Each structure stands twice: as structure tokens, then as C-alpha cells.
Amino acid sequence: MRRARTLVATLVAIVTAALAGAAPAAADIWWGSLGTQSIGYASADGSTVDRGVIDSAFNPNGVATDGRHVYWTEIGLNTISRMDADGGGMRRYHVRATAPSGIAVAGEHLYWTQASDGAIGRARLDGSEIDPGFIAGAAATRGIAVTRDHIYWGRSGGGVARATINGVGTDASFLPGIANPQALATDGQHLYVSDVGNARIGRAALDGSGYVPAFVNTSAHSLAVDDGHLYWTDQGAAAIGRVRLDGTGVEPLFINGVQSPAGIAAAAARVRTLSLSASGLAFPAPQGLQTFSAPAQVTVTATGNGDVTLGAAHISGTGSADFLLTGDDCSRRVLRSGEACTLSVRFAPVMLGAHSAELSLGSDTGGGTLRIGLAGTAIVPATGAAAGGGSSGGSGGPGASGAGGSGDQTGRQVTRTRCVTNTLTSTPAKKRKRTSGRRKTAAAKRPASATTSAAQRAAAKTKPAQRKKAARRKTVERKRCATVVEPRTH
Known part of the structure; x- marks a missing residue:
């Protein structure tokens, strides 16, 4: 003990x-502009704004980021393009897909909705293992959001559907009663849904419970979340708005002067x-x-x-x-x-x-x-x-x-x-050798010279025996x- x-x-x-972990760094925001065919950028506090980081994006309807790269859909070119988060390394045709619209990133994969057939596609972040029919027959609109366990998407007939991250177990009526769910986003605890027909953003728990239909009253074309805010693009106001995740601090004109803003993405602080x-x-x-x-x-x-x-x-x-x-x-x-x-x-x-x-x-x-x-x-x-x-x-x-x-x-x-x-x-065990008293008496009666000779003869006989005994001794190394x-x- x-x-x-x-x-x-x-x-x-x-x-x-x-x-x-290290103290959280400021998050970054990217958006696609249909008016200028570009990808814009802003810092999390809005102090730095660049409306044309990439000025050759073709109808960037959906935008997503993994913090290292920014991805956007180009529906007319049937492709998903990519650039580094610092604005360099643009790669058009990173993933070839048929009419990709909404896009999301989770883990090591990209997920997107296809306007051509309503399916949900998937590929690895490096552009490999493209599966355009990952979830076939999904009847998906543009809105899509992905967590570690599930994929959520808006359905063309209304409501939000859900499937496991492996693309099975589709629940088409997961969150019913939303007429036009055009955009989705998640913060890992809640699901945010843009109900365009009613000009509002709703919120529910990831299991679909506790749905609040008017978390924010605003018209939102796309949604994005970082570790502090929910962001949206408002084409009517030509602006990007935001609100804190607790529903306070609504800023409808957080970034203004954006022509026809479409897709939007926000990178959570890297912890x-x-x-x-x-x-x-x-x-x-x-x-x-x-x-x-x-x-x-x-x-x-x-x-x-x-x-x-x-x-x-x-x-x-x-x-x-x-x-x-x-x-x-x-x-x-x-x-x-x-x-x-x-x-x-x-x-x-x-x-x-x-x-x-x-x-x-x-x-x-x-x-x-x-x-x-x-x-x-x-x-x-x-x-x-x-x-x-x-x-x-x-x-x-x-x-x-x-x-x-x-x-x-x-x-x-x-x-x-x-x-x-x-x-x-x-070492072998020693054997006791008995000596008869008669031999001892005989040896005692011999003269000294005779006794010495006998001892020498005994020694001569003993040496071969000792050598034989030593030979039987074994040494083993382990x-x-x-x-x-x-x-x-x-």
C-alpha cells in the first residue's frame, strides 16, 4: 500500500x-457577388473589407470555407472552384459537378446541392472521390448544412430533410412547415433556416426540437456562422447583416454596398x-x-x-x-x-x-x-x-x-x-562418497613415502573426474x- x-x-x-489552446483569433468572412461576379472578403469586425479578392467568379451562388481554403459553386460552368484563404492559389474546376448550387464543408469532405436533379454530391477537400449522387432523389434546394453526424438540406416541396453523415437514413419530414427553406447553417448546437417567403430566419435544436420561426426578422439569401455570430446576405439591401448567436445585437447593414450578394461563408476562430x-x-x-x-x-x-x-x-x-x-x-x-x-x-x-x-x-x-x-x-x-x-x-x-x-x-x-x-x-549435485574404515586403517599404517605415492595416485585419478564434472556444468545466456x-x- x-x-x-x-x-x-x-x-x-x-x-x-x-x-x-491559444486565444481565439479573429474569424474571416467571404461572400460571392452576382453583380460583380467576384468573391469578397471582410475581417470579423468589419474593419477590413475587400469586395474583389477574386474578380472572375462566375455566378458564385454558394460559398464555404474550411479555414484553409475558400470554395464556391459556379453553376453555369458546372464546377466548384477553390482558392487559398489568403486569396492566392485559385483553382477553377477543382470539382466538376452538374449545376452545383449550395455548398458546405465538414471534416474532410465537400457537400453540395445540384440544381439539375436535386441530388446531394460529395467529394474530398482535395477534389478527389467525386460522388455526384451521394444522396440521390433528395429534392434539395440550395440550402445545405453539415455537422459531424448529419446532413441537413431544404426540400423543394418545403421543409427540411436530414440524413446521417454517411448519406443514409433520410428523414424527409425532419423539420416540416417551412414553405421556402432556401439557406441553412449550423453552429454545432443549432440549425438556422432562412424562410425566404416569410422574410425571416428560424432556429431549432439539431434534433429538430424547439423551433423558433422568427429568430431574426430579415430576408436572407444565404447564411453562415462563426463562433460568435450568424451572418446573412440580403440582396434587397445590397448588404451583409449579422446577429449574435444569442439573438441580440442585430446589425442589418454590417457590410453594405455589396452588389447582389449571394453565397456567404465564415471561418470560425482557429482554436x-x-x-x-x-x-x-x-x-x-x-x-x-x-x-x-x-x-x-x-x-x-x-x-x-x-x-x-x-x-x-x-x-x-x-x-x-x-x-x-x-x-x-x-x-x-x-x-x-x-x-x-x-x-x-x-x-x-x-x-x-x-x-x-x-x-x-x-x-x-x-x-x-x-x-x-x-x-x-x-x-x-x-x-x-x-x-x-x-x-x-x-x-x-x-x-x-x-x-x-x-x-x-x-x-x-x-x-x-x-x-x-x-x-x-x-551445476550437477554432488554425490557423497563413502570410504570404508578398512581403507583408512590401511592408509594410516603405510609409511610416509607410501602414503605420498598413494596421494599422488589419487590426485592423478581425480583430475580426469574433475574435468568430466566441469564438462557437465552448463552456462546458458538468456x-x-x-x-x-x-x-x-x-
């Missing part, structure tokens, strides 16, 4: 898992955060000296909406020689939101007693370096059985650690092999090895 309490106290003292599957790794079972424990693992997951760049993982502290980093697919890696990596550690004590160390992993989050406590206790290993015939003999002491062999070198780490050798010696992963030093 004392040992267990010591391990827990050690971990509590060591573990400092800094998981806080970089990490989570750990375990705050520390304790090896509860006492480990034999110079033996290897089973590997213990900790999983690191990017939980924010921004990419996280990781540094090199390494073990440090007073007991660093007693713990081995045997698996690492985290070092110098970039984790996107939702991605994870794993670190594996084995306890291989080289000295008796309680040991502690720290597994560190750098990151560019606001919390900086992750620190994971390591703790274990080493004991004298159990005596090994003798090898070979005869009765059991004592085991030899543990051998020295074998030299680390050079292993594969990758861009992030070096793989080495660490070995421990134990020597076991087997070698245990483990692969160790270390960060590259250059």
Missing part, C-alpha cells in the same frame, strides 16, 4: 498536462487544443531488475478546430534511464482536428527501488509542452531455473545491458535496440531485447 501511495503521489507531482487519454503512466506491478514491462500507451488527440504542430517526444528526469520510448507516431507531426497519435513506453529498470520520469511532447498550442508522468518500482528478479540435467543450480547474476544497435532513421526519430543478458549456470524510439538530434 505504501508503494502504491508513493506512485500516485509521484504522478500527481510530475504530471503537468498543459492542454489549453488549437489537445487531449490525453491518460495524464500519467504508472506501472503498478513491481518489475524485475533489468527486465522489460509490457508497453503502456497514451493517445494524444487534437480536439480544437485548428491544426496542431507537435514537437519531438522524449523522456527526461532522474529516472529517465529506467523508461524506454518504444513507440512514437507523434513526433514532428501535424494533427488536424479529430486526428490522434500514440506514444508507447516500457519500464526497464536498471536499479532497485522506486523510479519516476517525465514524457514530454512539444506543441504549438497555448499550453505548449505536454508533460506526462511516469512511475514504477524495481525489485530483484525471481531466481531462474537451471539449464541442463542434474538438480537445480543457482542462477547467475544479470548481465550488462547489450549495446544499442543502430536502427532505421526517419525524418522524426531514430529506432534502436536495447538488450539485457542474464547468465544461468547449472537475452531479452526491446526496440527503443528516440528523437533525432540532428
Whole structure:
């Protein structure tokens, strides 16, 4: 019990898992203008406005962003185009689709509605794996919104439909009673619907409950959400409006002077955060000296909406020689939101007693370096059985650690092999030899010279026996090895 309490106290003292993300950065807004055939941009506070970042967009009816790129539909060209978020790297015909209209981004995919047949298409963000009939027969209007679990879209006959993120289980009457649902958006907790016929924006929970038909009274051609506001394009007012997500602070002319604004997208602030599957790794079972424990693992997951760049993982502290980093697919890696990596550690004590160390992993989050406590206790290993015939003999002491062999070198780490050798010696049991009293008496009566000669003769007979006995003694070396992963030093 004392040992267990010591391990827990050690971990509590060591573990400092800094998981806080960086302070949110300002979001960005993009929109398509049918009047100027362009893509415009504004900062979240409206202080910076560029109405023509791209001045060659052909009827950009739908606009979406993943924070790294901006995508827009060009219905007359049967394409979805893309540019970098800084305005460069434009790529027309990024995805070829038939009459794409509304568009949304979720995870690693683009989703769009097709005015030609009312289907919903899907492709990967890089433009591959295009599936124009991902949800066939959807009767979709322009409005579409996607969460991690579901796809929502407005139906041409009225109401909002929903399907799972895999495109199955369509519920055509998910949110009925909305005559003309032309635009949809979601903040991850609510679904916002533009009811164009009634010039209002409604809001409901993601399960369809608690629908408020007039969350904002305004006419909205398209909708977008960031982490603080709901935005809309108003073609009648030639403006972009916004309201706080709690329904207060309505600004119908947040950005004005926009000719026929159509699609709109808002990038939520990029928040970089990490989570750990375990705050520390304790090896509860006492480990034999110079033996290897089973590997213990900790999983690191990017939980924010921004990419996280990781540094090199390494073990440090007073007991660093007693713990081995045997698996690492985290070092110098970039984790996107939702991605994870794993670190594996084995306890291989080289000295008796309680040991502690720290597994560190750098990151560019606001919390900086992750620190994971390591703790274990080493004991004298159990005596090994003798090898070979005869009765059991004592085991030899543990051998020295074998030299680390050079292993594969990758861009992030070096793989080495660490070995421990134990020597076991087997000695046959001794047989007691009875000597008759008659022989002892005879030997005692012999003269000294005769006795010496007899001793010499006995010694001569004994030497071959000793050599034969030594030959029966066996020495067995047992070698245990483990692969160790270390960060590259250059």
C-alpha cells in the first residue's frame, strides 16, 4: 500500500498536462457577388473589407470555407472552384459537378446541392472521390448544412430533410412547415433556416426540437456562422447583416454596398487544443531488475478546430534511464482536428527501488509542452531455473545491458535496440562418497613415502573426474531485447 501511495503521489507531482489552446483569433468572412461576379472578403469586425479578392467568379451562388481554403459553386460552368484563404492559389474546376448550387464543408469532405436533379454530391477537400449522387432523389434546394453526424438540406416541396453523415437514413419530414427553406447553417448546437417567403430566419435544436420561426426578422439569401455570430446576405439591401448567436445585437447593414450578394461563408476562430487519454503512466506491478514491462500507451488527440504542430517526444528526469520510448507516431507531426497519435513506453529498470520520469511532447498550442508522468518500482528478479540435467543450480547474476544497435532513421526519430543478458549456470549435485574404515586403517599404517605415492595416485585419478564434472556444468545466456524510439538530434 505504501508503494502504491508513493506512485500516485509521484504522478500527481510530475504530471503537468498543459492542454489549453491559444486565444481565439479573429474569424474571416467571404461572400460571392452576382453583380460583380467576384468573391469578397471582410475581417470579423468589419474593419477590413475587400469586395474583389477574386474578380472572375462566375455566378458564385454558394460559398464555404474550411479555414484553409475558400470554395464556391459556379453553376453555369458546372464546377466548384477553390482558392487559398489568403486569396492566392485559385483553382477553377477543382470539382466538376452538374449545376452545383449550395455548398458546405465538414471534416474532410465537400457537400453540395445540384440544381439539375436535386441530388446531394460529395467529394474530398482535395477534389478527389467525386460522388455526384451521394444522396440521390433528395429534392434539395440550395440550402445545405453539415455537422459531424448529419446532413441537413431544404426540400423543394418545403421543409427540411436530414440524413446521417454517411448519406443514409433520410428523414424527409425532419423539420416540416417551412414553405421556402432556401439557406441553412449550423453552429454545432443549432440549425438556422432562412424562410425566404416569410422574410425571416428560424432556429431549432439539431434534433429538430424547439423551433423558433422568427429568430431574426430579415430576408436572407444565404447564411453562415462563426463562433460568435450568424451572418446573412440580403440582396434587397445590397448588404451583409449579422446577429449574435444569442439573438441580440442585430446589425442589418454590417457590410453594405455589396452588389447582389449571394453565397456567404465564415471561418470560425482557429482554436488549437489537445487531449490525453491518460495524464500519467504508472506501472503498478513491481518489475524485475533489468527486465522489460509490457508497453503502456497514451493517445494524444487534437480536439480544437485548428491544426496542431507537435514537437519531438522524449523522456527526461532522474529516472529517465529506467523508461524506454518504444513507440512514437507523434513526433514532428501535424494533427488536424479529430486526428490522434500514440506514444508507447516500457519500464526497464536498471536499479532497485522506486523510479519516476517525465514524457514530454512539444506543441504549438497555448499550453505548449505536454508533460506526462511516469512511475514504477524495481525489485530483484525471481531466481531462474537451471539449464541442463542434474538438480537445480543457482542462477547467475544479470548481465550488462547489450549495446544499442543502430536502427532505421526517419525524418522524426531514430529506432534502436536495447538488450539485457542474464547468465544461468547449472551445476550437477554432488554425490557423497563413502570410504570404508578398512581403507583408512590401511592408509594410516603405510609409511610416509607410501602414503605420498598413494596421494599422488589419487590426485592423478581425480583430475580426469574433475574435468568430466566441469564438462557437465552448463552456462546458458538468456537475452531479452526491446526496440527503443528516440528523437533525432540532428
